[in-house]
Amino acid sequence: MNYSIKDVSEKFNISPYTLRYYEKEELLPNIHRTSNGTRVYSDVDLEWLQLICCMRATGMSISYIKDYVDLCRQGDDTISERREIIVKQKEIIENHIKEYTKLLRLVNKKLEHYDTLTKFNGKMLDT
Template identity: 65%
Template structure:
């Protein structure tokens, strides 16, 4: 099955411009084209786009992704280098998760404070109304 650039852009919630940029930078190894010259994306291409999208979302640079793609093209001899790139990115993600968990804990503490404050204020209002 093949997909148009528009379908792929919608599927990954990225622009057609971004897809063309990825292709121009050599991040997607080889996009086939139909007789009219329109891009036809395969399932393999979607796999590349998915990993590129993942790496970009975690802050990996285009140059580093390009290095990874180039290593993939070199074959089996580069598996350990590719594994290191993915492991490094996993470590980046884990650090980001740690940071966001700390932020979430702070937000939760603030919400607990406000929830407690609101509950006390509501209780006071109820007691004051009963006195009347």
């Protein structure tokens, strides 16, 4: 299936400017263009973009993502290097989850405190 820059922008909640930037930085390696220069994104492009968005969300720099994309372009000889990059990203995500779990516990503890105070004072808040 083919997608316009608007379609992709809406689907991933990123600006057309960001998509053009990713293409300029060669993170999206093979964006097809029509004869009049309009970008046309494929399902494969969307898979790449999904991975890029994931990596960005975990704090990976554009240059590091570009290194990963370059390794992918080099073929099977770089599988172990690419795997190591993904392993590092997995560790980053797991650390984020641990940190957010701690934050969630603190927020829940505070909510329990307020619920106890509310019940103690004989007032229940409408939610």
